[in-house]
Amino acid sequence: xxxxxxxxxxxxxxxxxxxxxxxxxxxxxxxxxxxxxxxxxxxxxxxxxxxxxxxxxxxxxxxxxxxxxxxxxxxxxxxxxxxxxxxxxxxxxxxxxxxxxxxxxxxxxxxxxxxxxxxxxxxxxxxxxxxxxxxxxxxxxxxxxxxxxxxxxxxxxxxxxxxxxxxxxxxxxxxxxxxxxxxxxxxxxxxxxxxxxxxxxxxxxxxxxxxxxxxxxxxxxxxxxxxxxxxxxxxxxxxxxxxxxxxxx
Amino acid sequence: xxxxxxxxxxxxxxxxxxxxxxxxxxxxxxxxxxxxxxxxxxxxxxxxxxxxxxxxxxxxxxxxxxxxxxxxxxxxxxxxxxxxxxxxxxxxxxxxxxxxxxxxxxxxxxxxxxxxxxxxxxxxxxxxxxxxxxxxxxxxxxxxxxxxxxxxxxxxxxxxxxxxxxxxxxxxxxxxxxxxxxxxxxxxxxxxxxxxxxxxxxxxxxxxxxxxxxxxxxxxxxxxxxxxxxxxxxxxxxxxxxxxxxxxx
Amino acid sequence: xxxxxxxxxxxxxxxxxxxxxxxxxxxxxxxxxxxxxxxxxxxxxxxxxxxxxxxxxxxxxxxxxxxxxxxxxxxxxxxxxxxxxxxxxxxxxxxxxxxxxxxxxxxxxxxxxxxxxxxxxxxxxxxxxxxxxxxxxxxxxxxxxxxxxxxxxxxxxxxxxxxxxxxxxxxxxxxxxxxxxxxxxxxxxxxxxxxxxxxxxxxxxxxxxxxxxxxxxxxxxxxxxxxxxxxxxxxxxxxxxxxxxxxxx
Amino acid sequence: xxxxxxxxxxxxxxxxxxxxxxxxxxxxxxxxxxxxxxxxxxxxxxxxxxxxxxxxxxxxxxxxxxxxxxxxxxxxxxxxxxxxxxxxxxxxxxxxxxxxxxxxxxxxxxxxxxxxxxxxxxxxxxxxxxxxxxxxxxxxxxxxxxxxxxxxxxxxxxxxxxxxxxxxxxxxxxxxxxxxxxxxxxxxxxxxxxxxxxxxxxxxxxxxxxxxxxxxxxxxxxxxxxxxxxxxxxxxxxxxxxxxxxxxx
Numbered sequence: 001x002x003x004x005x006x007x008x009x010x011x012x013x014x015x016x017x018x019x020x021x022x023x024x025x026x027x028x029x030x031x032x033x034x035x036x037x038x039x040x041x042x043x044x045x046x047x048x049x050x051x052x053x054x055x056x057x058x059x060x061x062x063x064x065x066x067x068x069x070x071x072x073x074x075x076x077x078x079x080x081x082x083x084x085x086x087x088x089x090x091x092x093x094x095x096x097x098x099x100x101x102x103x104x105x106x107x108x109x110x111x112x113x114x115x116x117x118x119x120x121x122x123x124x125x126x127x128x129x130x131x132x133x134x135x136x137x138x139x140x141x142x143x144x145x146x147x148x149x150x151x152x153x154x155x156x157x158x159x160x161x162x163x164x165x166x167x168x169x170x171x172x173x174x175x176x177x178x179x180x181x182x183x184x185x186x187x188x189x190x191x192x193x194x195x196x197x198x199x200x201x202x203x204x205x206x207x208x209x210x211x212x213x214x215x216x217x218x219x220x221x222x223x224x225x226x227x228x229x230x231x232x233x234x235x236x237x238x239x240x241x242x243x244x245x246x247x248x249x
Numbered sequence: 250x251x252x253x254x255x256x257x258x259x260x261x262x263x264x265x266x267x268x269x270x271x272x273x274x275x276x277x278x279x280x281x282x283x284x285x286x287x288x289x290x291x292x293x294x295x296x297x298x299x300x301x302x303x304x305x306x307x308x309x310x311x312x313x314x315x316x317x318x319x320x321x322x323x324x325x326x327x328x329x330x331x332x333x334x335x336x337x338x339x340x341x342x343x344x345x346x347x348x349x350x351x352x353x354x355x356x357x358x359x360x361x362x363x364x365x366x367x368x369x370x371x372x373x374x375x376x377x378x379x380x381x382x383x384x385x386x387x388x389x390x391x392x393x394x395x396x397x398x399x400x401x402x403x404x405x406x407x408x409x410x411x412x413x414x415x416x417x418x419x420x421x422x423x424x425x426x427x428x429x430x431x432x433x434x435x436x437x438x439x440x441x442x443x444x445x446x447x448x449x450x451x452x453x454x455x456x457x458x459x460x461x462x463x464x465x466x467x468x469x470x471x472x473x474x475x476x477x478x479x480x481x482x483x484x485x486x487x488x489x490x491x492x493x494x495x496x497x498x
Numbered sequence: 499x500x501x502x503x504x505x506x507x508x509x510x511x512x513x514x515x516x517x518x519x520x521x522x523x524x525x526x527x528x529x530x531x532x533x534x535x536x537x538x539x540x541x542x543x544x545x546x547x548x549x550x551x552x553x554x555x556x557x558x559x560x561x562x563x564x565x566x567x568x569x570x571x572x573x574x575x576x577x578x579x580x581x582x583x584x585x586x587x588x589x590x591x592x593x594x595x596x597x598x599x600x601x602x603x604x605x606x607x608x609x610x611x612x613x614x615x616x617x618x619x620x621x622x623x624x625x626x627x628x629x630x631x632x633x634x635x636x637x638x639x640x641x642x643x644x645x646x647x648x649x650x651x652x653x654x655x656x657x658x659x660x661x662x663x664x665x666x667x668x669x670x671x672x673x674x675x676x677x678x679x680x681x682x683x684x685x686x687x688x689x690x691x692x693x694x695x696x697x698x699x700x701x702x703x704x705x706x707x708x709x710x711x712x713x714x715x716x717x718x719x720x721x722x723x724x725x726x727x728x729x730x731x732x733x734x735x736x737x738x739x740x741x742x743x744x745x746x747x
Numbered sequence: 748x749x750x751x752x753x754x755x756x757x758x759x760x761x762x763x764x765x766x767x768x769x770x771x772x773x774x775x776x777x778x779x780x781x782x783x784x785x786x787x788x789x790x791x792x793x794x795x796x797x798x799x800x801x802x803x804x805x806x807x808x809x810x811x812x813x814x815x816x817x818x819x820x821x822x823x824x825x826x827x828x829x830x831x832x833x834x835x836x837x838x839x840x841x842x843x844x845x846x847x848x849x850x851x852x853x854x855x856x857x858x859x860x861x862x863x864x865x866x867x868x869x870x871x872x873x874x875x876x877x878x879x880x881x882x883x884x885x886x887x888x889x890x891x892x893x894x895x896x897x898x899x900x901x902x903x904x905x906x907x908x909x910x911x912x913x914x915x916x917x918x919x920x921x922x923x924x925x926x927x928x929x930x931x932x933x934x935x936x937x938x939x940x941x942x943x944x945x946x947x948x949x950x951x952x953x954x955x956x957x958x959x960x961x962x963x964x965x966x967x968x969x970x971x972x973x974x975x976x977x978x979x980x981x982x983x984x985x986x987x988x989x990x991x992x993x994x995x996x
Contacts, residue, residue, distance in 0.1 A: 001408070001431065013459055047433030048497050054458040056494050057433040059337035077334055078465070085330040088308035090390065091340060091363045114340045114363050141339065159250070182250065184296030184306040194477050194692035194975040201474035209303040210262055213470035213477075216327070219983055221462035221489070225450035228443050228462075228941040234983035236966055237976060240470070245305050248297050443726040443941035468734055477692040478735060485717055485732035499906070499929065511957055545931030546995050552956040554992050555931040557835035576963070579832040583824055586806035588888065589838055589861045612838045612861050639837065657748070680748065682794030682804040692975050699972035707801040708760055711968035711975075714825070719960035719987070723948035726941050726960075738968070743803050746795050 004041050004055070011062045012036065013054040020058055020066035060111060064104045068135040071128055074104035075166065075190055076238050078218040084112040086212075086243045087162035087186050094159065096180055097121040098173060099166035100147060103132035109164070110136075110145050118144050120160075124151045152176045162186040170196075170242075171203030178207050181246045190239040200242050208244035215240050253290050253304070260311045261285065262303040269307055269315035309360060313353045317384040320377055323353035324415065324439055325487050327467040333361040335461075335492045336411035336435050343408070345429055346370040347422060348415035349396060352381035358413070359385075359394050367393050369409075373400045401425045411435040419445075419491075420452030427456045430495045439488040449491050457493035464489050502539050502553070509560045510534065511552040518556055518564035558609060562602045566633040569626055572602035573664065573688055574736050576716040582610040584710075584741045585660035585684050592657065594678055595619040596671060597664035598645060601630035607662070608634075608643050616642050618658075622649045650674045660684040668694075668740075669701030676705050679744045688737040698740050706742035713738050751788050751802070758809045759783065760801040767805055767813035807858060811851045815882040818875055821851035822913065822937055823985050825965040831859040833959075833990045834909035834933050841906070843927055844868040845920060846913035847894060850879035856911070857883075857892050865891050867907075871898045899923045909933040917943075917989075918950030925954045928993045937986040947989050955991035962987050 004010060006025040011018055014033040021029055029036040033052040041050060046057035058067070061077045068074070075083070083105070089095060091114025100106055100123035109119045123129040129149040136145055148154055152173060162185055163177050170189040177187050187208065189200060197213055204211050216238075220231050253259060255274040260267060263282040270278055278285040282301040290299060295306035307316070310326045317323070324332070332354070338344060340363025349355055349372035358368045372378040378398040385394055397403055401422060411434055412426050419438040426436050436457065438449060446462055453460050465487075469480050502508060504523040509516055512531040519527055527534040531550040539548060544555035556565070559575045566572070573581070581603070587593060589612025598604055598621035607617045621627040627647040634643055646652055650671060660683055661675050668687040675685050685706065687698060695711055702709050714736075718729050751757060753772040758765055761780040768776055776783040780799040788797060793804035805814070808824045815821070822830070830852070836842060838861025847853055847870035856866045870876040876896040883892055895901055899920060909932055910924050917936040924934055934955065936947060944960055951958050963985075967978050 011459075045432035045497055047431075047495050049458075054494075054496060056459060059335075059435070060339070061334060061337070078331065081330045081334040082327065082467075085310060085326055085357075086308075088310070090309070090360050108334075111339050115365075182296075183294040186308070192974075192976050195696065195973055197470065197477050198474040198693065201472055201477075209298075210260075210305060211472045213472055215468050215470075217466040217468065219464050219466065221446065221464075223450055223460045223462055225447040226942055227939075228446050228450075229939050230984035232982065232984055233980055236978055236981035236983075245303075246296050247303060248294055441725075441727050444724055444945060447942065475693055476690075478690050481733065481735055482731055483734035484730065485734075486728035486730055509957075543930035543995055545929075545993050547956075552992075552994060554957060557833075557933070558837070559832060559835070575832055576829065579828045580825065583808060583828040583855075584806075586808070588807070588858050606832075609837050614862075680794075681792040684806070695968065695975050696972040699970055699975075707796075708758075708803060709970045711970055713966050713968075715964040715966065717962050717964065719944065719962075721948055721958045721960055723945040726944045726948075743801075744794050745801060746792055 001045065004044050004046060006042060009058050009067070010046070011056045011058045011066070013056070014052060018062070018066055020062055060107065063139045064107060067139055068102055068104055068107070069131055070102045071131045072101040074102050077108070078216050079190060079238055079241065080105050080108040082216050083164060083188055083190070083241065084108055086241070087164060087188055089113055089117070089162065092116040093161045094118045095120070096155070096160040096163040097166070098152060098163065099123065100132040101128060101166060103135040105164070105166065106132065106136060106145060107140055110140050110142050113144055115142055115144065118146070120146045120148065120155060120157060122148050122150060122152065122155055124149070160185060162188070165189040169199070171199045174203040178246055183246060183248050185246045186243060187246065188241065188243045190241055192237070192239050194240070197240050197242065204244050207247055207249055209247040211242070211244040213240060213242050250294065253293050253295060255291055258307050258316070259295070260305045260307045260315070262305070263301060267311070267315055269311055309356060312388045313356060316388055317351055317353055317356070318380055319351045320380045321350040323351050327465050328439060328487055328490065329354050329357045331465050332413060332437055332439070332490065333357055335490070336413060336437055338362055338366070338411065341365040342410045343367045344369070345404070345409040345412040346415070347401060347412065348372065349381040350377060350415060352384040354413070354415065355381065355385060355394060356389055359389050359391050362393055364391055364393065367395070369395045369397065369404060369406060371397050371399060371401065371404055373398070409434060411437070414438040418448070420448045423452040427495055432495060432497050434495045435492060436495065437490065437492045439490055441486070441488050443489070446489050446491065453493045456496055456498055458496040460491070460493040462489060462491050500544070502542055502544060504540055507556050507565070508544070509554045509556045509564070511554070512550060516560070516564060518560055558605060561637045562605060565637055566600055566602055566605070567629055568600045569629045570599040572600050574733070575606070576714050577688060577736055577739065578603050578606040580714050581662060581686055581688070581739065582606055584739070585662060585686055587611055587615070587660065590614040591659045592616045593618070594653070594658040594661040595664070596650060596661065597621065598630040599626060599664060601633040603662070603664065604630065604634060604643060605638055608638050608640050611642055613640055613642065616644070618644045618646065618653060618655060620646050620648060620650065620653055622647070658683060660686070663687040667697070669697045672701040676744055681744060681746050683744045684741060685744065686739065686741045688739055690735070690737045692738070695738050695740065702742045705745055705747055707745040709740070709742040711738060711740050748792070751791055751793060753789055756805050756814070757793070758803045758805045758813070760803070761799060765809070765813055767809055807854060810886045811854060814886055815849055815851055815854070816878055817849045818878045819848040821849050823982070825963050826937060826985055826988065827852050827855045829963050830911060830935055830937070830988065831855055833988070834911060834935055836860055836864070836909065839863040840908045841865045842867070843902070843907040843910040844913070845899060845910065846870065847879045848875060848913060850882040852911070852913065853879065853883060853892060854887055857887050857889050860891055862889055862891065865893070867893045867895065867902060867904060869895050869897060869899065869902055871896070907932060909935070912936040916946070918946045921950040925993055930993060930995050932993045933990060934993065935988065935990045937988055939984070939986050941987070944987050944989065951991045954994055954996055956994040958989070958991040960987060960989050
C-alpha cells in the first residue's frame with residue numbers, strides 16, 4: 001500500500017483550515033496547530049492524525065482548490081464536474097478546450113478523458129499559458145493534454161467529441177467550434193453574466209440543438225449532529241453554464 | 250466515423266420532449282412530431298434533423314434520465330457527478346457501492362473508475378438486483394462492475410479507495426465501511442432527510458475526518474435570448490450528501 | 499369574540515388541500531373529506547375541526563392565493579410582502595401602483611398603507627380593471643384604494659411616497675415615475691426576465707440612487723418531525739425585483 | 748414637504764457603503780467620500796446629492812440593518828416581513844412576541860400592527876431588555892409596544908391574534924402559546940437548526956393545524972446593465988420558519 005514518501009503531496013487539515021503540501025525530507029510544516037517535521041510522517045500511511053492535524057492523500061478537488069497557482073478566475077469543482085458530465089467525457093474522449101486559464105478545468109478534463117483520451121487546450125495569453133503549463137506539470141496525472149499557446153487559428157485539428165469554451169465572448173467562436181466538432185458533438189461554456197447568456201444563445205441559433213442553460217448551486221452544512229444547519233454564507237454565483245449539441249445542416 | 254446503425258441507441262428530441270430509443274431495422278419511432286422509419290436514418294451520422302426531430306448520440310445523462318428502468322428512486326446526474334468527484338474516482342479506482350438500487354449511479358461509477366478500475370456493488374433486494382443487472386447489461390460501457398446480490402456480509406473484499414452507501418441507515422454500516430476502506434479512503438452517502446444527516450454525523454465520530462455535508466441545486470433557464478429567465482419550477486430537493494475520509498486510529 | 503357567521507369567509511383545509519369559501523346559511527361545502535353543512539358551523543369559533551377538516555379564519559395570504567380571481571399572473575405573497583417593506587409602506591403612506599393586474603398586490607398595498615394611507619392604482623386594460631375591481635370589492639379591508647381605468651396620463655396626482663410598476667416595460671415610464679414621487683421616494687418593479695433587468699437599470703441611470711436588484715426564493719419543508727426535508731419541487735422563479743430611490747437633480 | 752432638520756435621521760450612501768446618522772446642528776459627518784457639515788443640508792429635501800454622497804430618508808430596513816444596536820442575532824428584514832404576513836398582521840392586530848432580543852423584529856411588528864394594534868413583547872434577560880428598550884425609544888414610530896422584562900409567567904394577557912416566539916426551545920412554550928392565542932390565532936417561530944424544526948413540529952402535534960415550515964432566500968444582483976449577475980456571495984442561512992394555527996380541541 002502507498003505510503004507517504006519524500007515528494008508526496010499531502011492535505012493537512014487543522015480545524016477548518018486545509019493546506020496542500022509537498023513532503024520534503026528534512027523539512028517541516030508549520031501551522032496554527034504546531035509543527036509537523038516531515039521525517040516523522042515519511043513512511044507512514046495517508047489518513048493519519050498528527051497532534052491535532054489530520055493528514056490525507058489529496059483528491060483532485062484538493063489540488064484544484066488548494067494546489068494550482070491561480071492567475072485567472074478558475075472554474076470551481078462544483079461546476080467542473082457537472083461540465084464533464086454534460087460533455088459526456090469518458091476514457092477515450094477527444095476534447096477541445098478554448099481558454100486554458102490557470103488549467104483548473106484542464107486537470108478535470110484530463111482525468112475525465114482518461115489514458116486513451118486527449119485534451120487539446122488553447123491559451124492565447126503567454127503568461128496564463130506558462131502558469132497553466134506549470135500547474136499541469138505539477139499536478140496532472142496523465143500525459144493526455146496538448147497545451148497550445150495561441151488562439152483558434154493555431155489548432156486545425158477536427159473531429160472533437162466535445163468543445164468547452166471559457167473566453168469572454170464564446171459567441172464569436174461558434175463557427176469554428178461547429179467545424180471542430182464531430183456530428184452530435186457537444187459544446188459547452190461558462191459565463192458570469194446574463195447578457196452573455198443572451199449573446200451565446202443567439203450564437204447557437206444555427207447548427208446546434210438541445211440547447212440548455214443552467215447554474216449549479218452548492219450549499220454546505222455544518223457538521224455538528226445536534227445542530228444541523230447550513231453555513232451562514234455561501235458562494236452565490238460562479239457562472240451560468242450553456243450546452244448544445246452540433247446538428248448537421 | 251460512427252454512424253447510426255441497427256442496434257444503436259439514439260436520443261430523439263421534439264421540442265421539450267426527449268426519448269432514448271434503440272434503432273431497429275424495419276421498425277419505426279412514432280411521436281408527437283410524426284414517424285421516423287429507422288431505415289431512413291440507418292447509415293447516417295448522429296446529430297441530424299429529421300422533420301422537426303433532432304437525433305443525437307446519447308450521453309450518459311440521457312441514459313440515466315431516459316434509459317434505465319427505475320424500480321427505486323435514482324440518484325440524479327447533478328448529484329452523481331459531484332459524488333464521483335468527491336470520491337476522487339479516476340481510471341484505476343476501486344469503489345464499493347452499498348445499495349445498487351436501479352444502477353443509475355453504478356453506471357456513473359463504472360465510467361469514472363475507467364477500464365483499469367473496479368466497482369463492487371451490493372444490492373440485497375433480489376428484485377432491485379435483477380433490474381439493476383438488466384440496466385447494466387444494456388447500458389454499461391465497461392466490464393468493471395461486480396454486482397452482488399446480498400448485504401455487506403457478502404463482500405469480504407477490502408482496500409477500497411472509496412465507498413458509497415445508498416441505504417436508509419448508512420450509520421449502521423460505518424464499522425464495516427471503515428474496515429473496507431484503505432487509509433485515507435473516502436466515504437460518501439446520499440440521504441433525503443435532515444434527521445439522517447444527524448445520525449450519519451454521529452456514526453462518523455470515530456475513525457473519520459474531513460467530514461462535509463452539502464446539497465447541490467440545479468436551476469435551469471429558458472433559452473430564448475430575448476427573454477432569459479429561470480424555468481418556473483425546479484427540483485428543490487433530491488438528497489443531502491455527506492462525505493468523510495478514513496483516519497487510522 | 500368573532501364567530502363564524504352567515505357571510506363569513508373561511509379557509510377549509512383537508513390534508514394538503516385548502517379552500518377559501520363564503521359561508522352561506524342553508525348551503526354546504528362538499529370536498530374530498532365529505533360535506534360541511536354551513537348551518538352546523540355558523541355561530542361557532544374559527545379554528546375548529548369538522549370531521550377531518552380544519553376550519554380557519556382566512557389570512558391575507560389565503561385571500562391572495564385562493565380567493566381572488568386571476569386574469570393575469572399575480573405577484574406572489576413571498577414577493578408582495580418584501581415589496582411592501584422595500585417601499586417602506588406604513589400607515590399613512592401614499593402609494594402609486596402602475597398595472598393593477600388582478601389586484602393581488604393592491605390588496606397587500608392597501609393593508610400596508612393602512613387607514614390613513616392611500617393607494618392609487620392604474621390599469622389600462624378594461625377587462626383586468628373590472629376583475630381587479632371585483633376582487634377589491636370582495637376582499638379589500640380598507641377604503642383606501644382608488645382604482646383608475648387608464649394609463650399614466652390619467653393620473654396627475656403627485657407627491658407619492660412610493661411607486662410600484664408592474665408592466666412589461668417599466669423603463670418607458672421612468673420619467674413619469676420620477677415626477678410622481680416625493681424626493682427620496684421609492685420606486686419598485688417586478689420583471690420576469692434578465693433582459694428586463696438590463697433595460698430597467700438603464701432607465702434608472704438619471705435621477706435615481708441606491709439601486710438594488712434581487713430575487714426572493716421560498717423553499718418549503720415537509721412537516722413530519724422524524725423526516726424533515728424540503729418538498730421535492732418548488733417555485734424556482736416568479737420575478738426579479740428592482741428598487742431605487744429618487745434623487746433630486 | 749418634510750425637510751432635513753436638526754434631529755432628523757438620514758441614510759448616507761457612498762458607493763456600496765451605507766450609514767444611518769442623526770443630523771445635528773453644528774456637527775458633521777465624516778466618511779470615505781469626505782465631510783458633510785450638517786448645517787449645509789439642514790433645511791434641504793431628503794433625496795439629494797452632496798459631493799459623491801447620496802442622502803435619503805431612512806426606511807425601516809435601514810433602521811433595522813444600520814440603526815439598532817445589536818446585542819443578539821437579529822431577525823433579518825427578508826424574514827421579518829414574511830413573518831408579518833404569515834402572522835396576518837394588520838392595523839388593529841394584537842401580537843405577543845416572546846423573546847424581544849434586540850427589538851429588530853419588534854419594530855416591524857409595531858409598524859404592522861398599526862396605530863390601533865398592540866404588541867406585547869417579553870424579554871427575560873435584563874441586558875437585552877434594556878438594549879431593546881433603547882432601540883425602541885429611538886426608532887419606534889408608534890406607541891403600541893409594551894415591552895416586559897420577564898418570561899411567560901409575567902404576561903397573563905390572552906386573546907392574542909398571533910404569537911411569535913424567538914427563543915432557543917420554542918417547543919417548551921407551546922401550552923402557554925396555545926392558551927394565549929385566540930381560536931384560529933397564528934403561531935410562528937424562527938430557528939437556526941433542523942433539529943429544532945423536528946422538536947418544534949413535535950410540540951405542535953396537539954392543538955395546532957395548518958403547520959408549515961420554510962426558509963426564505965434572498966439573492967442580490969449587481970446593477971451594471973451590461974453585466975447583470977448575482978453577487979459572488981450571499982447569506983445562505985438565517986433561520987427556518989415554522990407557522991401553525993390554533994385549533995380548538
